[in-house]
Ligand SMILES: Nc1ncnc2c1ncn2[C@@H]1O[C@H](COP(=O)(O)OP(=O)(O)O)[C@@H](O)[C@H]1O
Ligand code: SF4
């Protein structure tokens with residue numbers, strides 16, 4: 076862990092491989108490299124957006140960070156301010172501290188709530204199972220947090236089926252907040268919601284983050300959402316981080332051809348100068364059979380021979396702006412105006 080107190084979470088060489096097994100004896104014939112050698116530092120109080128197409132490993136990364144998944148390799152260290160926790164090898168007491176410090180918000184507010192538990196039970200559960208509060212104190216804490224997320228105390232005895240999608244996601248947020256965590260990993264928290272509700276939930280998350288000095292890792296396939304909420308953006312492709320930088324800088328001056336591709340797909344007002352831009356055809360590679368060299372080369376319009384021969388490493392091109400492309404210095408890529416007032420901008 077760096078001595079830097081500003082770093083809340085440090086991720087080094089993180090890998091998560093899923094075995095592909097075949098035959099009667101379930102022999103492992105290959106691995107899906109869902110997360111492959113990811114290095115990342117999350118700063119205290121920031122919103123780090125993680126963006127990439129479906130299947131690029133975002134959920135797997137998030138689940139490794141909250142220890143839902145056991146990583147295949149690498150290190151994760153959490154500095155809570157009071158304690159430095161080795162997340163990949165937590166002892167019993169440390170695991171309890173970790174569970175209080177890091178929480179997750181899930182994509183699907185329908186599937187992530189137990190239909191047989193009312194709001195008080197659902198939101199109070201992390202307090203109960205982590206022995207943080209019980210009885211009267213638990214009820215008071217749940218009542219407080221439920222109001223912070225825009226619900227009412229009268230809702231405490233109701234069951235999930237009586238709530239709308241947006242309200243259910245508010246319950247999911249309350250459940251994450253109730254233990255007063257340092258870090259929240261939000262995995263596509265608005266993707267299952269109506270567009271009209273998405274902005275409300277994003278604004279709620281933004282307000283809570285500012286009020287409670289929270290740190291978010293915010294995962295989404297939707298670049299518009301990532302633009303709206305993030306301070307820094309990490310771009311994932313085929314299990315790897317291909318670009319990482321401050322939002323304004325990365326949006327205005329992307330350094331990786333894949334980021335340029337993602338930005339070209341963001342809905343925009345008609346751009347007369349360039350005409351209508353389209354996303355380059357092509358699919359992400361099979362994570363069990365990655366191409367040699369650069370994982371993006373099968374879709375990259377700037378690829379040269381070297382791209383098939385040598386794998387680019389993530390390197391710091393400008394202060395705080397990291398990219399893994401052999402030709403990042405030479406390419407002049409198209410970005411977007413970083414300021415967004417609304418999601419549709
Ligand atoms: N539990 C699992 N077992 C096997 N393969 C998985 C599992 N979870 C995810 N994968 C595979 O890992 C890759 C990354 O998936 P995921 O992390 O869900 O991506 P994303 O969230 O970016 O859509 C996909 O190829 C997916 O099929
Ligand atoms: S290394 Fe080559 S293939 Fe990969 S992104 Fe850069 S130019 Fe494209």
Ligand SMILES: [Mg+2]
Pocket residue numbers: 133134135263
């Ligand atoms: Mg996902």
